[in-house]
Amino acid sequence: xxxxxxxxxxxxxxxxxxxxxxxxxxxxxxxxxxxxxxxxxxxxxxxxxxxxxxxxxxxxxxxxxxxxxxxxxxxxxxxxxxxxxxxxxxxxxxxxxxxxxxxxxxxxxxxxxxxxxxxxxxxxxx
Numbered sequence: 001x002x003x004x005x006x007x008x009x010x011x012x013x014x015x016x017x018x019x020x021x022x023x024x025x026x027x028x029x030x031x032x033x034x035x036x037x038x039x040x041x042x043x044x045x046x047x048x049x050x051x052x053x054x055x056x057x058x059x060x061x062x063x064x065x066x067x068x069x070x071x072x073x074x075x076x077x078x079x080x081x082x083x084x085x086x087x088x089x090x091x092x093x094x095x096x097x098x099x100x101x102x103x104x105x106x107x108x109x110x111x112x113x114x115x116x117x118x119x120x121x122x123x124x125x126x
Contacts, residue, residue: 002115004096009120020081022096033107038092047108088126093119
């Protein structure tokens with residue numbers, strides 16, 4: 001069992017930045033991918049970014065490429081999402097997500113994620 005706890009959400013203005021953190025605990029040795037999904041108001045949950053801790057490889061959804069770099073600190077069992085140049089369209093509940101060994105595209109698929117955090121709300125005002 002893996003537990004994920006997110007933090008760092010809040011209310012910001014367009015153009016501002018936020019950094020989200022996700023701390024993993026429990027059987028973290030089984031985690032190969034850790035990353036982020038988001039669910040905008042009235043929409044389905046969608047992939048944002050993920051990182052493979054062992055290989056230090058990253059995957060980004062097109063809307064956040066170049067804006068939301070993801071990083072991980074294995075020693076602290078923590079993943080970060082640096083959110084820059086925030087837009088009103090980025091408003092969503094952001095969920096930390098972790099999964100075991102699988103193909104990279106599978107780690108970016110909502111239905112294949114093994115563990116979820118409870119989410120942190122990011123609201124971007126225009």
